Amino acid sequence: MKIFSIFINILCLKYCVSITNQNNEQMVVDVVKSYEKPTSVVARVCWESTTVKRKLAKMLANLERPISVRYLRKNETIQQSYPNNHLLFLLDINCENVEFFLKQADANKLFSKSYRWLILGNSINDNGSIATEFENLSISVDSEVIITQEKERNYILLHTIYKLRPHNKWNMEYYGTWAPDYGLNKSDDRIHSNVHRRKDFKGEPVFTSIVAEDNRTKTDLFGLRNIFIDSLSKSSFPSVVSLYDFLNASKVIIFAETWGYPINGSWSGMVGDIKHGKVDLCGTVTLMTLERLRIVEYLTMPTNAISVKFVFRQPPLSYQNNLFILPFTSNVWMCLGVFVFILVAILYINTKWDRKKYEIYNDQKMDQTCLPPNWSDITLFVLSAISQQGSSNELKGTLGRFVMFIVFLAFVFLYTSYSANIVVLLQSTSNQIRTLADLLNSKLELGMEDVAYNRYYFSLQDAYTFKDPIKKAIVEREIASKGKPNFMKIEDGVKAMQQRPFAFNMNTGIGYRIVSALFQEHEKCGLQEISFIPSTKPWLCSQKYSPFSEVFKVGYLRIQEHGLSDRENRLIYAKKPVCSVMGGSFGSVNMVDFYPVCLLLLYGMILAFVLLGVEILVQRWQKRGSNQSAIQLNIIV
Template sequence: MNWFVTILGSIFICLPFVLSKTMDSEIKMIVDFLQSFNKPSNVIANLCWGNSNIKDLITNLANLESPKSIKFVNDMHTKDIFSNHKIIFLVDIACAGATQFLDKAKAGKYFGRPYRWLVINRRDTKTVIPRELEAMDILTDSEVYVSQFDNHSCNINLIYKKPQNHGWIIEKYGTWTENNGFLLSREVTELVTAIRRRNLYGVTVVASMIITDNNTLADMQYLRHKETDWLTKCNYHQLASLYDFANATRKLIFTNSWGYLINGSWTGILGDISQGKADLPGSVLVITKERMEQLDYLAFLSPIDVKFIFREPPLSYQNNLYLLPFKTSVWFCIGPFVGLLIFAMYVNAYWDEKKCQCDNEEENQTTMLIPKVSDVSVFVMSAISQQGSNVELKGTLGRFVILIIFLVFLFLYTAYSASIVVLLQASSNQIRTLSDLLNSKLELGVEDTKYNRYFISTTKDPVKKAIYETKIAPKGSKPKFYNLVDGILELQKKPFAFNCVLGTGYRVIEKYFYEHEKCGLQEIQYIQIQNPYQAVKRGSPYREIFKIGLLRNAEHGLNDRTNRIMLSKKPVCLVRGGSFVSVSLVDCYPIFLLLMYGMILGQVLLLAELIHHRRMKKVEIE
């Protein structure tokens, strides 16, 4: 009996030292584990330790090179999560409140990225995964470390569930010993978490895609009609390599719009994602504040450059061709020069009349220029227009003046006519801004797409609003929305500006335009659309895997290859001036206008002459 009492007493005496030694090992393991990340961290601890052990833990953390703050909590509160990217949860699974703490973490979705967890497992268990974690959502993006003590060493394992409840996967993070500290696993140190877990074991990932044409689904793989639903087809091929990278199974659902917030609910792709029908968009999306609440944006895949495309219109659409051959200074010089010629002709005509009266040469008076301002002016005008006259100056000096007049105006007429011929074939480069487009004679049209109808009709800019109300959708007429091919064909036929995606518009232009028609193409941006990005459902466990996969696709040139197949660059002009352009009514408008004014003026002068003639007859009779 005495020996039993002695042994029992020894156990009670040594037990505090054993427990103390055990707690010291756990504290050192925790400190070395936190130090292995080599970065500042904020630790939120749910422990049921004694005050002395907690004090030791705080002291050891304070002595680290990379500072670690620690906060002890009994319950999970959002206010404790003060810095998402630096949080490490520390939980002792043996504590009474651990299960409740873990349940609240599951409800708050704190097991996913970017939070880390260190779960201290029971010493008396051989199972790597504690039963308290069986029902937790520890998925592909989680970083949950479970410690497993074995005598004087401790194994740290990363655990997560295979997608869609396929089971648990255990990754060895490292082994800790009191003497050597942490020995990290080679796989963990060389590969980031998303790369290690990129194999999704064939899990089904649903993508919501846009289809506006019933033939798109059949043409998705073969790309016979690239201009129809081009963005959907482009993203279909770009995401194919992403599914291969992640070893996932693709499932597609279809809608008819990208998704807009209408009356508090989402439509289109965003509607499918917000309702849980889809995991990621099958088409790239423009970043908006409202969409960021539903999506995490990952990578830029395909450019969407939406602009007005138009061919440089004939110069006559912007200017009066018949004023352009000479500079303003030349026109100002021609006016006084004509006045000087009229004066010189008048002096010569007056001198010839005096001379004929002295010589009594009555036979020459019928063909002699009468010294009147009207007659002399008409003679000079006939010389300017290269027309003859039935009167002339009889003297040598007068004939010399006539020669000079016709010679000077011959050169002016030749220069003017040659310039007009060139200007009739010239195009205008004066349309450079939206204001120029608004004030031009070009007709405007817009590609009939959901985003065009939305952005163009909701603009607040006064110039853009005026373009929409006066040229695109004037009151009382049908809005000018065209499908892509019809809009480009209108651009080919007449002075017309068409708003579309440049890459697809240029592809149709290459298909239908002659080489000389590809010259003079200009662009003006109307909708300020940002570059669209591929996104994934916010909080998706596949976020990092997809992000890395998309970036790898870009590095390997897969995205660029698809973009080159689907989109075209601006055509190169090779044969400018190689075609004949007929003169249109617009080119002749100033001449017709001058003719009309001349005819009206002629009728007014005729009426005035008739009135004057009748008055003179009355005077003679009286």
């Protein structure tokens, strides 16, 4: 009897285990189907029968979206990396060393965003508490961990669990129920994302770091009496406050002196607070750099009105070009040169003919006002015609006078066209400064807004600046050429940009507000921008791999969709002014405008003295030669 009883119990146990395994198989398949997206399964289960494992693999492979499954061996670790897309970890909590397995998964951040878990077995105690195996795991708001609670008649409850902070209590969400009769009955709330369901932080503090270069900002973050001081923080902080309201979180603010830069292997400022885990969120927008990408996660760009660029008015055309060669194109200049040579040749032939005709038909000497047939006099005559000057010599014959009329008439038209173009060009501006190389080679003075990020980027401490030869040359030759970098307040920089050819690196959102207030309408035309910093658009950011990053991102996007960020930005920032009036006034001619003419006059005067010296030497040489000839003649006589 005892042997028979033991045999019956063994059969019952095997039957119950078989029923349980069958239920687990079908429940796993139903849960995977409920995701409605591709899924690959990595399983660590304690099923001794390979038939059951094969059956589960076959059931998953026969779904509408075929799914692969990989079984981990009994003592196999989980240290290797896994792709974090479309992956579901299947774990039986009744297996041996399950606590060690969970700690390994936690160390490899496998409970973070995009990974999904399904824990088989009874993970909820009778008193409603979560099993102790999960106690020290980092299952946060971005996790997707489903645990099961077995009820009578193979009825199973499914819940998802998470914690806001490691020291908080567990939050448990109802996922659905499963029974052999009707399968998985999924909760209606699961149609929403984790962010939508878990955005209530229930008063949990969220730590935020805000840059405050001026101490007055710490007590007046909402004040707009002086928007030029810590404007980036004052525009960002209202969005941060709205995010706290969206999350129902407590506000904890930490102030930093700078945005944060790598100094001797460590980070300072706001980024340093993020890296060291002091805060969860950046409360001031910051520029995106390659070094920061390893530390922070950029969430959203709150406005397009902010950028950091060199802004300058288009300089006069004479700052980039010689105005006196611009009226005509190169082809026209070449044609004019050929035309002058042809005129000289024609005039030479004409003067020869006049001289010969005069000697044949007149017995007297030739008139002194006649143009002599030599190249120098003819060239001077043509040059006088080009410059609209008279000449003491002229051609006497009818043909010669007709040629003179044509010459002077042609150069009158050329002179009129040339001088009219010069007048226009004197009032024109240059649009040739479009790159940093153009800015470096221009005659513009450079200046920078006195803020922390400009002091960092306009120094050779920044690796990007140091490696770029153009930026390095700008720093060495333009920024620090006088020993002291040209940093100034944004108001002074905008005024300098209005009064003289000056390029000012500034926050364009604030700078354009000052431009709109100070510049006249015609002065707002021709404003150009050139970027020195790699990424000029600032972003709000959080900790790298923070479990709250997705919640923060969605919150910021909701705030922007409702127009709250746009309202705050409109109070502080301004867009680039629209050019509505062109040529409102005429500026005086500067020394730069007629510098080429002065240079030509100087070279001409030098050449004149050189030719005078040559003539004196030639005259003395000829006089000496004539004296020697006279002496030799006297000796012979």
